[in-house]
Amino acid sequence: MTPTPDPPVLNVVNLRTELVFGAHRVEVVRDVSFSVMRGETLGIVGESGSGKSMTALSIMQVLPRPIGRIHSGEIWLDGRNLVGLSEDQMTTVRGREIGMILQDPHTSLNPVYTVGNQLVEALRLNRTAESRTLKKRAIALLKRVNVADAERRFHAYPHQMSGGMKQRVVGAISLAGAPKVIIADEPTTALDVTIQLQYLQLLEDIQRDTGTAIVFITHDLGIVARLCHRLVVMYAGRIVEEGTVADVFDAPSHPYTTALLNSVPHVDRKVDRLYAIAGQPPTLNEIGEGCSFAPRCPHADDLCRTTRPPRDPGKSGSTDHFASCWKLRDIA
Amino acid sequence: MLKFLAHRLIHALISLLVITVIVFSLSHLSGNPIDAMLPDDATPQQIEDLTRHLGLDRPILVQYLTFLQNAAVGDFGDSLKWKGQTAAQVVLERMPATLQLGGLALLISVVVAIPLGVLAAVYKNTIFDATATVIALLGQSLPAFWLGIVLMWIFAVTLGWLPTSGHGGLSHMILPAISMAWFQISALTRLTRSAMLEVLDAEYIKLARVKGVREQQVIWKHAFRNAAIVPITYFGVLAGSLLTGSVVIETVFNWPGTGWLAITAIQGRDFPVVQTVVLFFAVLFLLANFVVDVLYALIDPRIRNA
Ligand SMILES: Nc1ncnc2c1ncn2[C@@H]1O[C@H](COP(=O)(O)OP(=O)(O)O)[C@@H](O)[C@H]1O
Numbered sequence: 001m002t003p004t005p006d007p008p009v010l011n012v013v014n015l016r017t018e019l020v021f022g023a024h025r026v027e028v029v030r031d032v033s034f035s036v037m038r039g040e041t042l043g044i045v046g047e048s049g050s051g052k053s054m055t056a057l058s059i060m061q062v063l064p065r066p067i068g069r070i071h072s073g074e075i076w077l078d079g080r081n082l083v084g085l086s087e088d089q090m091t092t093v094r095g096r097e098i099g100m101i102l103q104d105p106h107t108s109l110n111p112v113y114t115v116g117n118q119l120v121e122a123l124r125l126n127r128t129a130e131s132r133t134l135k136k137r138a139i140a141l142l143k144r145v146n147v148a149d150a151e152r153r154f155h156a157y158p159h160q161m162s163g164g165m166k167q168r169v170v171g172a173i174s175l176a177g178a179p180k181v182i183i184a185d186e187p188t189t190a191l192d193v194t195i196q197l198q199y200l201q202l203l204e205d206i207q208r209d210t211g212t213a214i215v216f217i218t219h220d221l222g223i224v225a226r227l228c229h230r231l232v233v234m235y236a237g238r239i240v241e242e243g244t245v246a247d248v249f250d251a252p253s254h255p256y257t258t259a260l261l262n263s264v265p266h267v268d269r270k271v272d273r274l275y276a277i278a279g280q281p282p283t284l285n286e287i288g289e290g291c292s293f294a295p296r297c298p299h300a301d302d303l304c305r306t307t308r309p310p311r312d313p314g315k316s317g318s319t320d321h322f323a324s325c326w327k328l329r330d331i332a
Numbered sequence: 333m334l335k336f337l338a339h340r341l342i343h344a345l346i347s348l349l350v351i352t353v354i355v356f357s358l359s360h361l362s363g364n365p366i367d368a369m370l371p372d373d374a375t376p377q378q379i380e381d382l383t384r385h386l387g388l389d390r391p392i393l394v395q396y397l398t399f400l401q402n403a404a405v406g407d408f409g410d411s412l413k414w415k416g417q418t419a420a421q422v423v424l425e426r427m428p429a430t431l432q433l434g435g436l437a438l439l440i441s442v443v444v445a446i447p448l449g450v451l452a453a454v455y456k457n458t459i460f461d462a463t464a465t466v467i468a469l470l471g472q473s474l475p476a477f478w479l480g481i482v483l484m485w486i487f488a489v490t491l492g493w494l495p496t497s498g499h500g501g502l503s504h505m506i507l508p509a510i511s512m513a514w515f516q517i518s519a520l521t522r523l524t525r526s527a528m529l530e531v532l533d534a535e536y537i538k539l540a541r542v543k544g545v546r547e548q549q550v551i552w553k554h555a556f557r558n559a560a561i562v563p564i565t566y567f568g569v570l571a572g573s574l575l576t577g578s579v580v581i582e583t584v585f586n587w588p589g590t591g592w593l594a595i596t597a598i599q600g601r602d603f604p605v606v607q608t609v610v611l612f613f614a615v616l617f618l619l620a621n622f623v624v625d626v627l628y629a630l631i632d633p634r635i636r637n638a
């Protein structure tokens with residue numbers, strides 16, 4: 001499905017999220033803005049620790065307790081700002097309007113309840129369903145995510161299923177409320193390669209059928225190339241580059257994006273992790289005034305180290321391609 | 333499930349057998365019962381007769397097997413102190429009083445400690461959590477008998493609200509039950525708190541939240557059911573320490589249960605009764621742990637299907 005033009009179903013504006021450790025605060029999401037259209041898949045890419053999960057948890061407002069909190073910003077969902085909603089109001093947003101798939105299927109289902117119980121719970125929370133049809137609908141959902149032998153699996157416990165199967169169940173749970181947006185936080189990282197591909201295919205099918213917007217968080221550019229329409233690249237809590245998959249892959253404009261792409265041997269083929277960039281992402285309280293990537297960047301100079309680069313049009317020349325780098329125009 | 337329980341049952345029976353060996357050995361180490369049973373001026377002939385009558389001249393293994401055989405049908409001989417009653421009768425008579433008191437102490441511990449522990453975890457690092465921690469520390473640093481005496485002094489002697497000691501209705505049980513429960517409350521609160529803290533960090537708790545489950549349900553349906561394994565494990569220990577605790581507390585409050593009986597029987601060198609009390613306690617303890625196993629299996633499907 002091609003993305004329908006405006007307005008975006010989810011629009012995140014200048015989001016800042018911090019973790020508070022006593023008198024010490026660490027900003028883990030720094031002025032992040034992006035939007036997703038109905039039927040669109042947006043990739044959020046970045047190394048581990050760059051703030052991808054914190055961004056997702058901020059949108060759901062289930063940040064780690066009691067240390068996590070949204071400092072400022074707006075999260076517009078279908079014209080309503082979620083920031084500032086009460087916990088009760090957010091409870092009705094979660095599951096119904098935004099669904100979420102977590103990373104590790106082995107730990108994200110409750111071990112003491114059957115799959116059916118957890119699925120029915122999600123259906124019951126999410127309006128309409130009459131209680132006598134709940135089981136039928138749960139089984140239909142299991143079939144929808146290609147769980148074989150759904151009637152029997154309904155009564156199974158998580159430990160009796162494989163990782164891929166469990167992740168399908170988590171997918172089914174996220175679909176239970178027919179949400180407008182599904183946030184998938186590295187949903188295939190824990191799966192075998194073949195299972196991974198099946199899972200991505202499933203997400204594509206679901207999106208085609210329901211028109212739901214997907215925010216797909218990954219550190220795997222191969223998956224982004226295959227699945228996403230647009231992507232944002234995160235580094236140390238900030239978005240450093242954003243654009244369509246075609247623009248960013250053809251004309252990467254931030255040295256970090258370039259490094260990421262170089263560390264993936266065959267983007268069009270299957271997948272490698274991005275480890276080949278020298279150095280480590282900074283711990284977030286080390287970040288100074290300038291460009292966060294400066295300590296690892298081959299092009300860094302004094303300006304980079306002292307002043308934060310502005311968001312400029314990317315090298316592709318497209319109107320929706322941006323990068324934040326002083327040397328955007330200088331580096332070939 | 334049945335396989336698991338059968339397995340645990342066999343474990344319990346083996347433990348019981350070991351305990352009988354210990355009880356039997358102890359009764360032979362702790363002085364000669366003949367001395368206690370006969371007057372000081374007994375003739376050698378009387379001593380020999382009684383020794384033969386009790387079978388104490390036979391090989392030790394035979395004596396043990398006889399002991400086991402008798403124990404199996406609840407025959408531990410006649411009480412030496414309570415004339416005309418068998419040891420089993422003497423103990424059984426006092427059992428309900430101990431179970432009442434222990435049961436009440438258990439109830440108080442669970443009803444106070446579980447919610448306290450859960451809330452302390454949910455409101456981690458708040459005033460509430462700090463208060464619960466202080467209560468727990470206090471509980472662990474006050475010996476039960478001391479607390480018992482203090483409570484008795486305040487509520488019975490000074491204020492006169494409750495009876496000082498003896499057997500009777502609920503009013504007689506309140507002070508000893510609280511004294512017994514006190515330490516347990518603190519241990520159970522801390523255990524519940526740390527188990528909940530761990531579970532609340534789990535991914536399935538995050539998933540429950542993102543699917544729109546209300547926080548109350550997240551805590552009790554999703555988190556507590558998983559965390560409960562820890563307090564349930566402790567229940568086995570709890571049952572044991574309530575039984576041993578009864579020895580002290582029943583003596584302090586002059587509560588005529590088996591704990592009090594144990595002390596009185598030891599003072600009177602009434603070996604059959606002492607043996608019986610110890611074995612009864614052992615059986616109760618094993619029973620409590622078997623109940624723990626059953627609860628495990630009920631709560632956790634991974635154990636049930638193992
Ligand atoms: N529970 C937590 N306590 C303390 N720091 C955390 C916690 N969760 C995440 N962080 C920190 O927040 C930053 C962003 O983490 P995260 O959003 O999980 O990164 P990503 O999902 O991109 O790997 C990291 O520096 C991480 O160390």
Ligand code: SF4
Nearest residue numbers: 291294297304325326
């Ligand atoms: S701003 Fe400077 S340090 Fe930052 S990425 Fe660009 S060139 Fe490198």
Ligand SMILES: [Mg+2]
Nearest residue numbers: 052053054185
């Ligand atoms: Mg993450």
